[in-house]
Amino acid sequence: SSELTQDPAVSVALGQTVKITCQGDSLRSYYANWYQQKPGQAPVLVLYGKINRPSGIPDRFSGSSSGNTASLTITGAQAEDEADYYCNSRDSSGKHYVFGTGTKVTVL
Amino acid sequence: EVQLVESGGGLVQPGRSLRLSCAASGFTFDDYAMHWVRQAPGKGLEWVSSINWNSYTIAYADSVKGRFTISRDNAKNSLYLQMNSLRPEDKALYYCAKDIGPNLVPTALALDYWGQGTLVTVSS
Numbered sequence: 001s002s003e004l005t006q007d008p009a010v011s012v013a014l015g016q017t018v019k020i021t022c023q024g025d026s027l028r029s030y031y032a033n034w035y036q037q038k039p040g041q042a043p044v045l046v047l048y049g050k051i052n053r054p055s056g057i058p059d060r061f062s063g064s065s066s067g068n069t070a071s072l073t074i075t076g077a078q079a080e081d082e083a084d085y086y087c088n089s090r091d092s093s094g095k096h097y098v099f100g101t102g103t104k105v106t107v108l
Numbered sequence: 109e110v111q112l113v114e115s116g117g118g119l120v121q122p123g124r125s126l127r128l129s130c131a132a133s134g135f136t137f138d139d140y141a142m143h144w145v146r147q148a149p150g151k152g153l154e155w156v157s158s159i160n161w162n163s164y165t166i167a168y169a170d171s172v173k174g175r176f177t178i179s180r181d182n183a184k185n186s187l188y189l190q191m192n193s194l195r196p197e198d199k200a201l202y203y204c205a206k207d208i209g210p211n212l213v214p215t216a217l218a219l220d221y222w223g224q225g226t227l228v229t230v231s232s
Contacts, residue, residue, distance in 0.1 A: 033216040035153070042203060042222035043145075043153065054220055086153050089216045096169060097217050099153040
């Protein structure tokens with residue numbers, strides 16, 4: 001089982017803001033990166049190194065962290081943001097990479 | 109254009125072996141670490157294994173350690189995953205993914221390009 005816990009599902013109205021959280025003890029020591037995965041597609045890196053967005057990722061995606069929780073915020077959610085989102089970091093031992101349990105985001 | 113194309117998946121009996129390959133193009137392969145990530149049907153992502161640019165640093169998930177071997181051939185721009193003693197729980201779509209840097213970082217995976225995956229089914 002994953003050591004990074006995410007809410008299974010969240011919904012957001014079109015144009016509104018949604019925060020996706022990732023909880024785990026390891027996040028007190030390591031930051032999280034974030035991936036978006038749409039049905040039938042490979043994951044896409046949307047945020048890394050706390051604040052960096054790969055080329056082509058809109059600036060409505062941002063990250064933050066506090067204590068044992070990392071967050072991905074989508075400000076002004078669009079229909080195309082509907083997807084599964086996964087955080088990634090280290091496990092509590094620090095020896096292995098681990099993905100979060102995933103959050104399905106629905107844009108209403 | 110960066111391309112990662114996995115191959116080698118298929119149906120295999122429990123206890124048997126498979127070798128996955130990932131052909132890379134569109135970037136300087138030996139400048140980057142590479143990774144395997146899998147996803148069981150309808151489930152989340154699971155990190156499997158990583159290898160740095162010169163094969164000096166390798167890491168495995170506990171679930172595959174001792175059974176799977178990652179390797180790369182920089183001359184052939186290829187990444188491999190030798191999977192032995194396969195179990196039904198290894199059934200998944202296996203993705204090859206490129207790192208943004210050459211080494212395995214002590215923080216989180218930053219994988220900027222992914223292949224479309226190759227499906228491994230383990231069943232008798």
